[in-house]
Amino acid sequence: MTAKLPSPVVLTGRHIRLEPLERRHLTDLWTAVGPDPEVWRWTMASVPGSEEEFGAILDTRIAETASGESVYFAAVDLADGRAVGVTGYHDYSARDESVEIGGTWYARSAWRTAVNTEAKLLLLRHAFEDLGMGRVFWKTDARNERSRAAVLRLGAQYEGTLRRHRLRPDGSWRDSCYFSMLADEWPAAESRLAERLARG
Template sequence: MVAKSPAPTALEGRFVRLEPLDPSAHAADLFAAGGGDEEVWRWLPAEPPATEEELRELAGRVAAAARAAGGLAFAVRERAGGRAVGWTTYHDVSTVDERLEIGWTWYGRAHWRTPVNTETKLLLMGHAFDTLGMGRICWKTDHLNVRSQQAIVRLGAVREGVFRRHRLRSDGVTWRDSVYFSMLATEWPDAEARLRARLES
């Protein structure tokens, strides 16, 4: 199977719907979910947006950057309430190398430790492996962001190593080491079964 680039599409789950990020359509919900919350934005490569307009502009930049990297940005809409509660992206896509990265993910704090992240990642990984034909998915996160690292490991990803002094943080002063994780297509069936069982429990 030849890997394909992500195309604008919606991914439907039981708890969430992922749809292409539209700054105009999603900004109000997203700002209500987590705009200005310093804990939500603590490890992200941007300062917390102080206004809905700032969040709209940032969402536009994120969507454009994902497209420029061959990927796609998604708004994460909670099905129960119908509101967008965060976003996530496919980026650093290489169809030749059959790989992509999942990242730039955030959710409003009210949706932490709920099925939102598990099902979002289940939908993204299933689409990447089963529809796009990717052989590898990777994630990277700040070495100080222990909560993110634990969440990635719970997906079934393998910790690969650390890129030291990899990225300047959004404060413009401190540097982060990036911890890399990956999952291969051969590892996906077992991971999918575990994640589906978790959602059913």
Template sequence: MTATMPSPVTLHGRAVRLVPLTLDHAPGLLAAGGGDEEIWRWRPSAPPASQEAMRRHIASLLERQAGGRTVPFAVVLRTTGEAIGSTCFHDVEGFDESVEIGSTWYGKAHWGTGVNAECKVLLLDHAFGPMAYTRVMLRTDVRNLRSRAAIERIGGTLEGVLRRQYRRRDGTWRDSAVYSILDDEWPAHRARLTGTPSPAEYA
């Protein structure tokens, strides 16, 4: 059995909502950190530092969504409705019942605030619950120690390193650290992160 890609849905957390990404999110995402080189340092594309560049970035994700490869979300604060970042589900070729969480970024004002952990809990609950995936993959540049630590905090197990996966923007080769979480591992990790092994109702 091969799992299908999730349909665009809204996932509700205590501090944030994950909503289907649209071009309307471009102004908020640009303000949150579109032109910040530190945020985009490890990403293959240059920072979308203008309204037009951010719209092109979003349009490329929506094109991949139309092709059944990606489901992109805007990360929106519940208190203000402000878009502060984005994240995606990606198809994983060569694996049954597997999905990838990636292309994630947040404005620096929300680093270290718990936003990332809450977003990952929402995505993992959806992947292992309604979508019935058995494996979630997460990848990052092997040199991105901050991202690797965040993945390990939520329970990611290092599977290995893909050497010379693709060129970085500076022309050097990127090696990618590949992590995964399995469905039968998630309840214990969820309990450690949230205090309960099963999805709780968010107010």
């Protein structure tokens, strides 16, 4: 059976809501993130120096969602209703039943909280159970140890590293580490993620 392609939807958990990224999220996200070099360190975007530059980054992601190239979500903290980060689906194929989760960044205030864990739980559940994907994958900068460790904690498997894969904004070349999770691995991963969220 062929999988369904991702489309903008609202996914709600106990701590956060993932909703289609829109311009109305700009102020919350800029306030949360600002020109924090650590937030942008491992992304493929340069550090925005102003809210206007940040808005241009958001506009690109919103346009990619509108064109069907990607589907970006704002992660909204249910405690105060403010957006604290962005994540999304990319490089998807219904025929191959495959989708990437990526383009993710969060405000430092959301680091080491339930935000990323629940966002991944929501995205994985939607990908496997609603869209019928057989494989979900991630790619990270090989030097980004925090991100690599976070993906492995989800229950993903390391697949390999593409050398000299992408040009970074600073002109250096990035090696990309690939990780994946398959549909038959999802039930066990879901249980572990649910337990982690329950522990707080």
